[in-house]
Amino acid sequence: MYTFEQQLTSLFEQSFDKLNFDKKFARVVVSNRPELCQFQCNAAMPLAKIAKKAPIEIAKEIILNLPENNVIKSVEAVMPGFINVNLTEEFLASSTQTLVDDKRQGLAKTEKPKKAIIDYCGANIAKSMHVGHLRATIIGESIKRISKFIGDDALGDIHYGDWGTQMGMVITAVKEEQPNLPYFDESYTGEYPTQAPFTIKDLERLYPDISGRCKEDEDLAAACRQATVELQQGRVGYRALWKHIVEVSVIELKKDLADLNVDFDLWLGEASSDAFVPATVEQVKASGVSRVSEGATIVDVTAQGKHEVAPLMLLKSDGAVVYATTDLATIKERVDEFKAEEIVYVVDGRQSLHFYQVFDVAKRSGIAPETNMIHAGFGTVNGKDGKPFKTRSGGVLKLRDLIEMGKEAAYNKMNEAGRGEVFAEEEMREIAQKVGVSAIKFADLMNHRSANYIFDIDKFVQFEGKTGPYLLYTDVRIRSMLSKASEAGLQAGQIIAPSTESEINLMLTLDKFKTAVQKAYDDKAPNIICDHAFALTQAYARFYNDCHILNEEDKAKQASWLSLSAVVAQQLELMFDLLGLQVPTKM
Template sequence: MCPVSDLRCVTRMVQSWFPCRQGSRLARKWIMISPSAEVAARLHAAFDVIEAGADPVLKPSDRADLQANGALPLAKRLGRDAREVAAEVLERLDLAGICDQVELSGPGFINLTFADSYLAEQLAAMARDARLGIGRAEHPETIVVDYSAPNVAKEMHVGHLRTTVIGDCLVRILDFLGHDVRRQNHIGDWGTPFGMLIEHLIDVGEKEAAHELSVGDLNRFYQAARASFEANEDFRNRSRRRVVLLQSGDPETRRLWRLLVDESVRYFDVVYEKLGVLLTDDDIVGESFYNPMLPDVVSDLAAKGLLIEHEGAKCVFPAGFTNRKGEPLPLIVQKSDGGYGYAATDLAAIRDRVNRIGATRLLYVVGTPQSQHLQMCFAVARMAGWLPDNVSAVHVGFGNVLGPDGRMLKTRSGESVKLVDLLDEAIQRAASAILSRGEEESGGARHIAGEGEPALSSVARMVGIGAVKYADLSTDRTRDYVFDWDRMLAFEGNTGPYLQYAHARICSIFRRGKESFDRGAPSAIPIPPKLGHPQERALGIALLRLVDVLDETIATYSPHKLSTYLYSLATTFTDFYEHCRVLVDDEVLRRSRLLLSELTARVLALGLGLLGIEAPERM
């Protein structure tokens, strides 16, 4: 199996592209800008002389720009003095033109300070590149991302928020890094509930049912079906017969089923559109798609001798899973009544994704409660040979969305919150936040007021949806997080609106200075910026971390690492902005600072874009 760190191709590429004294290999189709990776490559070379493959343990430092701690563990292994080993590394270390200070400190730390000229050149190169120095993967993978997965004829609720937002973010980043990303929306469009739903559809009338479903009144439809099922013996019998008809392919039943699916999908599209995610109808590969493959899944498992019949059910017992009595825990593939469990569908999906799609990596953006189920499916798929060693499967799990009371977010009446209601409230709250800022002396709405009502509603949508997404993507996905309107919509702190505002303010500097830039194109002023002030230098270094941050973000599928970086970049820019006036008379200095400002805006716009958040130029 590929380790997760395989996606850390970015750093590895840099290391292989910038080896010592092999500058000719720089002539590549695209560039990759990462000063720390450059330094790492040279440190590796120096450490290799002492012990091949020794890790320099390079980190950002508060005592210099970078620090290499690798001499300490290496000295320990060799039974030598750490300062002595570090000194030997320094003798072999060639950082000419890159660092102008390299010093040995403490018990064996190596502190490294970049030469301003090097940083300035790297920033100019970053500005020249439409992709801001982010290269494409040398060996692109085909990566399936399974996310969102709502159920037909059931409301999309707050529980679908995280999978959809996180999954979409990972898709955007992987795609940007040059991988072949395949979105898979595994909707719940099959199973016994459809007998009940189709019978209810018949009772209500097709036209009325289609209307209810397409406008998003899914809860009422589902609950009414459920109520009939529980209250009415005749309805129950009809429903059961209908399930049999559906599974046997009865044309009229299939037509009614298709009606349910199509109307639901139409509604999902409305929600996706509002949320601003990439998912389209082409990404829908529902459970029904795998239905014809299930018998083959079972027979193949049987042929491989993995299937064990237990209490009438056909099961596989992967090693390492036990139940509450300590007995082996089965993955039930076929139920005792002959029906297929969802495990069978998941196994069929793995086979399909590996064989038909040709995936080398499978990501499942699914809540942590499903962890055991997915691990069992992966284990069985490996036993069956459906998941070869060169294909990895990863559960990208996430925690719950909690209300202010610290419990799962619910409405006052205790129902789950409709996702579409939540999004509408976000947009409405954003609009009033923007308007109330406009009433203050120098606040925001007047800056877009001239563009009329559509501009306000457009910005409100970007800010409101962005706030919800950012709140979700700015904390470690494995933890639960508390949903708090006031905090996520604040223009201060680590929030979406703050970052959007930072971006808009930089755009404002350009407007005032009668300057402009194109966020998706090479800069018009790709000059090496002056880094004489500490704040200019700090901003430059922050900008040059972008590639490393994306690398770290995708290595653990943790969007919050990108969020944290963007926030720190914005605060670093604020410090620069306070100390270094951009629109000065000195033309050289003005262009230099405009370049730093432009790069910051472009990094913010790109980073927010990768999170699935839009960055308006005015707000």
């Protein structure tokens, strides 16, 4: 279904055809002066210079040549040449009626779906997820959901870190504590145990300890590097132990992600693309874009406008690979194995130079000549002091602790509102879990991903203003009202022509869903959907205040308002799903 703007633009294009005006000027947009009109066309100003006529005269000609239609109620040329447009109430009603029970709320799937991979989260094996993973995880999850909704064959890939020096550190730490395990006996030829010799709590203790000691003990650091090399070269015992490390870590990882309502289509780590490194290096060299400098293999990178960019290092002078090499190998894997036409990296904005280098080399070397590669960078989560958010003691806050903080804040807020007298303890905790996590996610997603923001949990769990709880409560309240109506024998019916300004505004707002989702997809910016969701709740609040649905005596109006309310709830819930928010049935 076309938006109101698109349908009006089509009518104006027909007028332009008659007048031999260039149709690129025929665009109709939402009015920036809603007190004057609903939509406007500003074509007369640029056309005046071409036609050498006064803008107001051109505006009048455009109006005179509009085709007959049932869309436009009023159209007026105003000085110096603006064209103000309002829609008929009947058209608004019939258009809104089409949204009833429409799971897509009028937005058709793309006619040109892409195979896309969304790379987000980037958790590290054997390490706890922390506040730094929050933005990548929830922004990436929303971008993936939006891409799938648009119609792309989109896959979310966690691409966890399971192949770096931290693996050698953990292996060495386990060897220190349990040296007699068969994984460390190179002469061992039997079956390795199926049960891991450690728990996630052991890993969370072992890794920070040995990582800290490596900074002070060069011999220990060298031993860890050697263990990493042997793992990557295929030492059998180390590979078996590594699988345990990954399996134990992923089980815990999935618990945190489930609380955030996040899941992945691909659970692949850096190790997955390791097999593509040799072919990647060979392809870059064969393409002729690389050169040797002081023993290292580098690739000169295309300048960014007038700014020179440092070369990308492909291989160190000793032949060792670097992050850029493995990232290129990952792109090769995704293009060769998954036929990716688009790859989106949801990674800290401070990595923009790195991704510019990698994408440039991937294009020029022929690794991904046709693939659209996007770095959807994001800003930082800061404390109230404006610095990166940490614990009170100055340490990095674990993601698990952050989630618990949200749950507890929502629980306390509900208690303050007296909900503890309504719900049993178990139900309160269940509601608080959804509300608290949604509060954290919405507070993040409502900012453009490139912006930094202040983490203030007390503000996030408020039930008024632009917050997750406020939006969830609006939906729960609508569903409760519809349930009461049903119990009273009231039925939703045909949506009829609106009779109040708040009805008209609500119908106009509902139509903006299509534009919001499409732009959020194009810009990889979920905040656009957050903005629309909040605008819709505000429009509904005004409508609900003006139109006393359950007490309305006019049954046709009442039935229409019930249907209109149901559409609002359905659209809100669809947006919540695109944002990855879970909605409680009660609040």
